[in-house]
Amino acid sequence: MAIDLCNKSPGALAEHHPGRWDAAVQDPKALEDLATEQKDALNFAYRTTLSNVDPRFVAGDPAAWASDFGYALDRVAIRLDNRSNDQLREQAFQHPDPAMREQALFEYADRDHEDAVALLAEAARTDQDRQVRWDALWAIEKLGGPTAIAALGEFLTDDDPEIAEWAKLFISELQTGDPAFDGRSGLYTPDRTFDETIFLLIHCDLYVRLDPSNTHWGKISLAPQGLARIYGQAHACPNVATREKQLVIAKTIDGLHQDGSPHCDNYLFRGFTDRTRRDRGNFFFESLVPRTFFKSGQADDPSQGVRQANIGFARYGTWHLEPRFQVREEAAIRYVRGRFQGWGYVDLSRIAGKSLEEVLVPGNGVLSTLHDPEVGPMTNAFILGTFKGKLNDWDGDGTIDLNSRDVYSTVDGEIDMDQDGVADRPGLTCCDHTALMP
Known part of the structure; x- marks a missing residue:
């Protein structure tokens, strides 16, 4: 949450007068394509947000803008990551684990330091892990502002076309609110369960209630690879015929099962989609799925008992269509973003x-519900965050892959390990831990 409120903290405001937005740009040429009206609007927005302790109030009624529970918690929660800034800077480049390097980058950016954009740009420039690079670019977009736009511009001609396209997309969002894409062609593979399998980047904040008084809260901010390690890498799996009313989020956790098989965890979401514009859909979807709740707090660990409960989750946002990519005579979803x-x-x-x-290990945290007599009292974390996903070229042949990713789900979210479209066991939407016990 804090990373999305960049340059707006009271501490940052006290350090310097905001001045003009264009004075903060190191390379003014990076913004030459902005029209005069856009420059005036950006300058007004920049000065307005930086001249108020709480920039959200400038939009009007605080009932609309100050009622965000996550925002309230972010202002009072203590960081459970107690590494120093120097440690974060060092581990962002020196840690051997890409997920840990990325975690250090996002934690540093979340602290809203003046050199955060420069640190992220250096990581995106030098890291050998592809996902660390594009996730670092996303963190730059989250920090926002003209300095971020200038930093992202460096990557528009990157040798990796996915890095270049992410940079193009993020710059366009910061300048216009809408994404932009390159001109590569797309490949749809027929006879697969889903028309599209979209790899999701997810940034998540966990606000943990530390005691029953409700006056002490802790915060764990998970970068995309760290979240995927604990809760699973997610893919959005829409089909053209049903995407406006349902889709599956298929997750896999690697390293949880002792036999090396992926832990599969699928969620069928349903909801409404606004299609008043032909090029996009604005959606609000909810999921309610039966799950085994592990009282140990560790997935697949029944040592402290289990409970069968219905777990709910909500996601909402916008998907953008690509008319050049046709699936069943309809434009494919090229990009999705939301909360x-x-x-x-x-x-x-x-x-x-x-x-x-030791914390960022597979399954070290479980989803929960307040609506169960046993599970509800144990629930102690409010989870929220943002997600983005676009179609990528996964095999390096220069063509965007629409539905090549392996996901182990039927259209109704049931486990389907051989991906033949038929449930391995009807009604089972998550791996059965009892089948893995000795």
Whole structure:
């Protein structure tokens, strides 16, 4: 949450007068394509937000802008990542684990330091892990402002076409609110379960209630690879015929099962989509799925007992169509972005006094619900964040792949390990831990 409120903290405001937005741009040529009206609007927005302790109030009624529970928690929660700034800067480049390097980058950016954009740009420039690079670009977009636009411009001609397209997309969003894409062609593979399998980047904040008084809260901010390691890498899986009313989010967690098989965790979402514009859809979807709740707080660990419960989650946002990519005589979804929220349970004994390497392990945290007599009282985490996903070229042949990713789900969210479209066991939407027990 804090990373999305960049340059707006009271501390940052006290350090310097905002001045003009264009004075903050190191390379003014990077913004030459802005029209005069756009420059005036950006200058007004920049000065307005930086001249108020709480920039959200400038929009009007605080009932609309100050009622965000996550925003309220972000202002009072203590950071459970207690690494120093120097440690974060070092680990962002020196840690051998890409997920840990990325986690350090996002934590540093979330602290809203003046050199955060420069640090992220250096990581995007030098890191050898492709996802660290494009996730670092996303963090730059989250920080926003003219300095971010200038930094992203460096990557428009990157040798990796995905890095270049992400940079183009983020710059366009910052300048116009809408994404932009390159001109590569797309490839649709027929006879697969889903028309599209969109790899999602997810940035998540967990606000953990530290005691029953409701006056002490902790915050864990998870970068995309760290979140995927704990909760699973997610793919949005729409079909053209039903995408306006339902889709599957298919997740896999690697390293959880001792036999090396992926842990599959699928969620069928349903909701409404606004299609008043032909080039996009604005959606609000909810999911309610049966799950085994592990009272240990560790997925697949029944040592402290289990409970069958219905777990709810909400996601909402916008998808953008690409008319050049046709699936069943309809334009394919090229890009999706939005927010999500739900509840979770974190066993504090599993993270207290532990290094981040010991915390960011597969399954170390479970989704939860308030609407169960046993699970509800254990629920102690409010989960919310943002997601983005676009179609990529995964095999390096220069063509965008629409539905080549392996996802283990039927159209109704049931487990389908051989991807033949038929449920392995009707009604089962998550791996059965009892089948893996000795």
